[in-house]
Amino acid sequence: xxxxxxxxxxxxxxxxxxxxxxxxxxxxxxxxxxxxxxxxxxxxxxxxxxxxxxxxxxxxxxxxxxxxxxxxxxxxxxxxxxxxxxxxxxxxxxxxxxxxxxxxxxxxxxxxxxxxxxxxxxxxxxxxxxxxxxxxxxxxxxxxxxxxxxxxxxxxxxxxxxxxxxxxxxxxxxxxxxxxxxxxxxxxxxxxxxxxxxxxxxxxxxxxxxxxxxxxxxxxxxxxxxxxxxxxxxxxxxxxxxxxxxxxxxxxxxxxxxxxxxxxxxxxx
Amino acid sequence: xxxxxxxxxxxxxxxxxxxxxxxxxxxxxxxxxxxxxxxxxxxxxxxxxxxxxxxxxxxxxxxxxxxxxxxxxxxxxxxxxxxxxxxxxxxxxxxxxxxxxxxxxxxxxxxxxxxxxxxxxxxxxxxxxxxxxxxxxxxxxxxxxxxxxxxxxxxxxxxxxxxxxxxxxxxxxxxxxxxxxxxx
Numbered sequence: 001x002x003x004x005x006x007x008x009x010x011x012x013x014x015x016x017x018x019x020x021x022x023x024x025x026x027x028x029x030x031x032x033x034x035x036x037x038x039x040x041x042x043x044x045x046x047x048x049x050x051x052x053x054x055x056x057x058x059x060x061x062x063x064x065x066x067x068x069x070x071x072x073x074x075x076x077x078x079x080x081x082x083x084x085x086x087x088x089x090x091x092x093x094x095x096x097x098x099x100x101x102x103x104x105x106x107x108x109x110x111x112x113x114x115x116x117x118x119x120x121x122x123x124x125x126x127x128x129x130x131x132x133x134x135x136x137x138x139x140x141x142x143x144x145x146x147x148x149x150x151x152x153x154x155x156x157x158x159x160x161x162x163x164x165x166x167x168x169x170x171x172x173x174x175x176x177x178x179x180x181x182x183x184x185x186x187x188x189x190x191x192x193x194x195x196x197x198x199x200x201x202x203x204x205x206x207x208x209x210x211x212x213x214x215x216x217x218x219x220x221x222x223x224x225x226x227x228x229x230x231x232x233x234x235x236x237x238x239x240x241x242x243x244x245x246x247x248x249x250x251x252x253x254x255x256x257x258x259x260x261x262x263x264x265x266x267x268x269x
Numbered sequence: 270x271x272x273x274x275x276x277x278x279x280x281x282x283x284x285x286x287x288x289x290x291x292x293x294x295x296x297x298x299x300x301x302x303x304x305x306x307x308x309x310x311x312x313x314x315x316x317x318x319x320x321x322x323x324x325x326x327x328x329x330x331x332x333x334x335x336x337x338x339x340x341x342x343x344x345x346x347x348x349x350x351x352x353x354x355x356x357x358x359x360x361x362x363x364x365x366x367x368x369x370x371x372x373x374x375x376x377x378x379x380x381x382x383x384x385x386x387x388x389x390x391x392x393x394x395x396x397x398x399x400x401x402x403x404x405x406x407x408x409x410x411x412x413x414x415x416x417x418x419x420x421x422x423x424x425x426x427x428x429x430x431x432x433x434x435x436x437x438x439x440x441x442x443x444x445x446x447x448x449x450x451x452x453x
Contacts, residue, residue: 164374168381234377236384247273247355256443258273258330259355263436265326266429269292 004127007032012118013152015126020044020145026130032121033215039115040134046143048134049114056110058085058103058139065106067098084137108141115148119155120217155217162220165227169206169216172237173199173223176230195222196231204237271330275435276350278337278375279360280368284392284422285336288360291428293322293334351382356435359389360422361409363399369408376409386438390420390431 023044035052063073209219322334361372
């Protein structure tokens with residue numbers, strides 16, 4: 001039976017565990033929120049990964065790891081566009097720009113980084129294709145999956161806890177009334193600042209996530225931090241229709257009389 | 270005949286069924302099933318749909334008490350049960366701090382369903398290993414304005430106190446609210 005399904009039922013960590021235990025070879029294709037990722041394995045080890053339209057060429061990965069400079073990257077892109085990554089790698093090693101270790105560690109770091117990003121995908125579809133292999137012109141690596149699986153399991157626990165803390169992203173945020181707190185004196189990360197700038201009872205957390213291009217896990221993680229710091233509180237979004245309370249009639253005095261009757265009755269039990 | 274309802278919610282095994290049973294004038298219409306998962310076998314049965322108790326106020330008015338299923342996999346029932354409630358009570362087992370996080374989450378979920386008054390009942394306060402209410406307030410991250418009431422669900426007087434405090438909160442909210450009352 002084909003290995004395919006929904007990430008809600010089978011998480012990335014579980015998939016990696018399966019690939020690892022069965023020593024599978026092939027490519028896991030994950031269709032997540034807005035992006036598609038391809039992760040290839042050989043004999044149960046991570047070999048290659050790409051996500052969306054992101055440039056995962058050797059030159060780009062080396063530049064991101066500061067193994068080559070931006071001008072060097074530009075020159076390589078211009079002059080070696082017809083060269084495969086394997087040929088380019090040999091060229092750079094022979095020219096003394098980088099070592100073989102530089103290339104392998106940079107690629108391993110990039111590919112495992114792609115898998116780490118997949119851990120944050122909790123919605124989407126996956127399929128495992130045994131016939132799909134990495135592009136022949138790319139350099140493959142061999143990374144044991146055990147550490148990634150442990151990391152993924154840890155993230156999954158975090159996700160479950162965050163979901164318990166912040167069950168609904170349809171709620172909004174508001175700044176807490178703390179007269180002493182001065183936001184300018186608080187050290188926030190870039191992500192936290194991005195969220196803080198949209199804190200307003202009119203904006204649901206889901207809207208903030210969409211605007212700041214964060215997924216469900218990332219927005220929950222940031223909001224959880226802000227909640228713990230006591231900077232924000234969760235409120236019902238302004239303007240959202242409030243569910244009505246069922247009083248048998250609309251008259252305020254009669255409603256109060258009804259509650260008084262309830263109080264008297266409970267007292268008499 | 271007028272009917273109103275109050276919802277009793279809280280984590281698995283927090284004492285919701287017992288709470289309703291203590292004050293209901295009818296045998297609680299319970300939808301309990303034997304627990305199959307070993308991990309959840311701290312008691313033999315659990316509520317899978319709802320508990321249902323009744324208090325007749327007078328000829329024209331009946332109060333229904335609805336207890337929600339405590340296990341998360343039955344949470345599709347929560348929103349249905351919360352519709353039209355006057356207020357809700359969150360039961361927390363004072364002897365099981367591992368459920369406090371879940372209680373907090375349930376509280377937030379119900380707050381999202383409806384902006385009705387609520388109180389939190391710290392149940393099983395008669396047990397020697399029960400957490401102190403003040404400590405629970407910190408652990409549950411409850412605002413000082415929210416009522417956290419010591420409770421023993423199997424004692425009628427204790428349950429009455431919790432219900433009365435909720436009704437007082439409902440009354441206070443009606444007094445404070447400047448907007449037009451809602452109704453159906």
